[in-house]
Amino acid sequence: MELFLIDAIGPFFRGYERRRINWSKIPFNHLELTGPKRRAQFDRIAEDMRLFSRRVRAMGYNAVRLDDVAHLADHPWYEEEHRSSVRILQEEFRRLFALIRAEGLAIYLTMDVLSFTPALRLRLGQDHKKIAVFVRELLADLFREFPEVSGIIMRVGESDGRDVKGLLHSELCLRRPAQLNHLLKAILPLFEEEKRRLILRNWTVGAYSIGDFIWRRKTLARVLAGIDSKAFVLSLKYGESDFFRYLNLNAHFFDTPVQKIVELQARREYEGCGEYPSFIGGDYAAYARELAGAKNMLGISVWCQTGGWLPFRRLAFLDEDAIWTEINAFVCVQLFRDRVDAAEAVRRYAKAHGILAPEALLQLLTLSEQVVKELLYLPEYARQQLFFRRVRIPPLLAVYWNTLFINHSIRKLMRYFVHDQRQSIADAYRALAKIDTMIGLAQEAALPVADIRFMRESFFLFALAREYYFLPYTQEMRKRIRQAKKRYKRQYPPESRYRYRIKTSFRPFRVKRRYLGWLSRVVLRSKPGYRLLDRLVFLHLLSLGYVLLHRAQPKILPKFARKNAMGLGTVFK
Numbered sequence: 001m002e003l004f005l006i007d008a009i010g011p012f013f014r015g016y017e018r019r020r021i022n023w024s025k026i027p028f029n030h031l032e033l034t035g036p037k038r039r040a041q042f043d044r045i046a047e048d049m050r051l052f053s054r055r056v057r058a059m060g061y062n063a064v065r066l067d068d069v070a071h072l073a074d075h076p077w078y079e080e081e082h083r084s085s086v087r088i089l090q091e092e093f094r095r096l097f098a099l100i101r102a103e104g105l106a107i108y109l110t111m112d113v114l115s116f117t118p119a120l121r122l123r124l125g126q127d128h129k130k131i132a133v134f135v136r137e138l139l140a141d142l143f144r145e146f147p148e149v150s151g152i153i154m155r156v157g158e159s160d161g162r163d164v165k166g167l168l169h170s171e172l173c174l175r176r177p178a179q180l181n182h183l184l185k186a187i188l189p190l191f192e193e194e195k196r197r198l199i200l201r202n203w204t205v206g207a208y209s210i211g212d213f214i215w216r217r218k219t220l221a222r223v224l225a226g227i228d229s230k231a232f233v234l235s236l237k238y239g240e241s242d243f244f245r246y247l248n249l250n251a252h253f254f255d256t257p258v259q260k261i262v263e264l265q266a267r268r269e270y271e272g273c274g275e276y277p278s279f280i281g282g283d284y285a286a287y288a289r290e291l292a293g294a295k296n297m298l299g300i301s302v303w304c305q306t307g308g309w310l311p312f313r314r315l316a317f318l319d320e321d322a323i324w325t326e327i328n329a330f331v332c333v334q335l336f337r338d339r340v341d342a343a344e345a346v347r348r349y350a351k352a353h354g355i356l357a358p359e360a361l362l363q364l365l366t367l368s369e370q371v372v373k374e375l376l377y378l379p380e381y382a383r384q385q386l387f388f389r390r391v392r393i394p395p396l397l398a399v400y401w402n403t404l405f406i407n408h409s410i411r412k413l414m415r416y417f418v419h420d421q422r423q424s425i426a427d428a429y430r431a432l433a434k435i436d437t438m439i440g441l442a443q444e445a446a447l448p449v450a451d452i453r454f455m456r457e458s459f460f461l462f463a464l465a466r467e468y469y470f471l472p473y474t475q476e477m478r479k480r481i482r483q484a485k486k487r488y489k490r491q492y493p494p495e496s497r498y499r500y501r502i503k504t505s506f507r508p509f510r511v512k513r514r515y516l517g518w519l520s521r522v523v524l525r526s527k528p529g530y531r532l533l534d535r536l537v538f539l540h541l542l543s544l545g546y547v548l549l550h551r552a553q554p555k556i557l558p559k560f561a562r563k564n565a566m567g568l569g570t571v572f573k
Contacts, residue, residue, distance in 0.1 A: 004302075004337060020311050081167060216390075235262075237250065304316040331346065361447065389538050404461055
């Protein structure tokens, strides 16, 4: 492996005061591009970027990822307002690029296909051939402007979230494999001429017929048909879903011959975002061993800040309290570059950072991985492979990002999917007891004990929720949950520490278990391949049915599902 890539968006979030932050890319609308604040703001970003670059280079990374082509490349079809912003950002980013290159790091820029302004929308519409021509022209301008950029990381299967405001907004405009194949063939000669890399991310959220190329061999084959270029690299998340546990390694690593990199997440967006330890050493070591047998593995792409819509805001390699994310980032390089095991990687971290009790650190991290897998996740459910339409159902349902759902609908779902319910509760409290051991280990290793205590208080609620899911419902149980929620909120008020949200609702979910079981068997499948029922009904008719239902009942989905990210309705496209 030769490419060890890490995202470098953290410096742009310093002072970003929104309660719930979209960590998917740099918040460009937050940046001051005019007036007296501009200079101070970008000076601060530059200082943080120099520190960040120096620290990740020392750790073993040799490239960084930054957003984004649409804000840094000019085109005459854009509105003058946007072109003016581009010119300002080009000036400021040129300075940042110089700092990064001075630290010995290559630079890669992200790109959504496609980010539209209103004027660009009128010019292009949904004509994918016109879009391909425009993308080539836009990239040619970028390469002229920034010869120091080593390549582009392209995303076609997810767009900007509903919260992204302003003139520029990315959309899903390539809907079929043939359209993406056409785009690749149109722009790859440019990358070959310029000696740059095109890294295509195969991440999708299940929208349109291209939405399954994250896991489906036939769709990926159609996307890559006739693609044979040394400039091309395929970027795959380690599993066939998002950055969750309990996922098998994506089979695409072995069934496609093109150059590949694996995406890993150090700041675990579904596991506390570095507010407490969520070690990845065991899981990632297993992936590293498997990938040793894959051909044309070029490297890794590590997410140390990107991902999720969350209030947690520790900045990796910039804030002193971001240690748990930084440990994971260090271990990623050690596992995939140096081919050491997780234990040796942790010992190397301890030695490099002056931790005098390396075995205590190792034991603490090992226990954290166990606790996360045993209590944050519900193992019996998480081990089940479930697909709906073009997406793999997440193995984590009851806790999503920083929200714990305690309600009758989740209760019925969990009671359907989990059979050994009493054992599940017992396992939860055994896992919780491990956190008490972690507190002692943190004290021994002089590590942030407060983070472990926060983990214990949060995970106690997860254990209590498991009681609610699997024990008979009583008013006493309801009272215990409400008291625990109040106590947790008093412990961690907003001004002291960001915490989990506990969304409770004890209203009955009026679907009988036998009907829920029947519906689950019909709608969900346990294997990736499509059934005849999926082809006839769920991939096509269900899309139309959802559109009609949404028009009649716009709030048919809960607010959380409608407002976060792109909205759950995207999976029905």
